[in-house]
Amino acid sequence: MQDRYAGDIGDYVKLALLRTLSSGRALGVAWYLYPDEGHNGDGRHTRYLQQPEKWRALDPELFDALARVVDAGRSVKAIEASGLMSATYHGAPLTSGSLPWQRRSGWRAAWFESLQSAMQSADIVFADPDxxxxxxxxxxxxxxxxxxxxxxxxxxxLAHGRSAVIYHHNTRRAGGHDAEVDHWLQQLGPHTLAVRATSHSCRTFFVLNPDAEIQERASRFCNQWSKHGVRLHC
Structure with missing residues (x-):
């Protein structure tokens, strides 16, 4: 995640999914916050906010809140302050790239230890790597x-002993996106499902260790959003 992406169409999908899956649960959000980059136009996909007739009915409260985030200055802190989700947040930025390469691995290990500590009380965790x-x-x-x-x-x-949702931005991996999702499902284990979102760019949300209720919620979410490029991967 980068602050400059806050409120874009990807945020609308992922936060709506999280609100659906985590209702009544202790949610932990690990932003995997990366310093803003300015070398491309990523994160500009906010035109959906000017199309309320198409998008707002999917989650009106979230839609209106993200419109305010975009208007007021885009950042993960603005999303947290919106009060849309009752969650424990971990937003320590991932800045190891500025260190000498010999120190980066140890720095990341310490960063992840602090993340794990922050997520101790959560029974469902969302990780949002860029x-x-x-x-x-x-x-x-x-x-x-x-x-x-x-x-x-x-x-x-992060998924040990609980459910976790892991964001993945699909790549140009040989074999195409279906094969890519299948690959990661094999790596993550049999108790994983994948929610695909293809509006504007292709994203996959891997849901690890979903119980029956979370599986039902994921299926219901995909049905609700099916006309907007969201589906379960089969």
């Missing part, structure tokens, strides 16, 4: 852009 899932190759941990990713080991650790 790019999404990667494998556990230790060489990645010295890369300057590793802060934009979540390795499988961290995803599984």
């Amino acid at each position: 790019n999404g899932l990667v494998d556990d190759d230790p060489r990645r941990r010295g890369k300057s852009k590793f802060g934009k990713q979540i390795p499988v080991a961290e995803a599984l650790a």
Whole structure:
């Protein structure tokens, strides 16, 4: 996540999904906050807010709140302050890329330990890495852009003994998006489902360890949003 994305169409989908899945649960939100980048036009997808006839009925309260976030200055803090979700938030930024490469792995381990500590009381956790899932190759941990990713080991650790929702931005992986989602489902284990969202760009939300209620809620959410590019991956 980057502050400049706050309130875009991706936020509308993911926060609506979280509000559906976490109702009545102790929600933890791990922003995986990465410093804003200005080299591209990502995060400009806010035109949906000018199309209330198409989008607002899906979650009117959220739609109106995100319109205020966009108007007032986009940031994860603004989303937290909106009061849309009763959650424990972890927003310590992932700034290890500014360190010498030899120190980055240890810095990330300490950062993740603080995240785990913050999420202790949560029984469902959402992780929002800028790019999404990667494998556990230790060489990645010295890369300057590793802060934009979540390795499988961290995803599984966040889901230990509870449900977790992991954001993944689909890539140009060989075989296409269906094969990519299948790959990560295999890595995350059999008790995982995938919610696909394809409006404006292709995203997948991997739901680890869903109980029967969360499975039913995910299915209901996909049905409600089906005309807006959202579906369960089968």
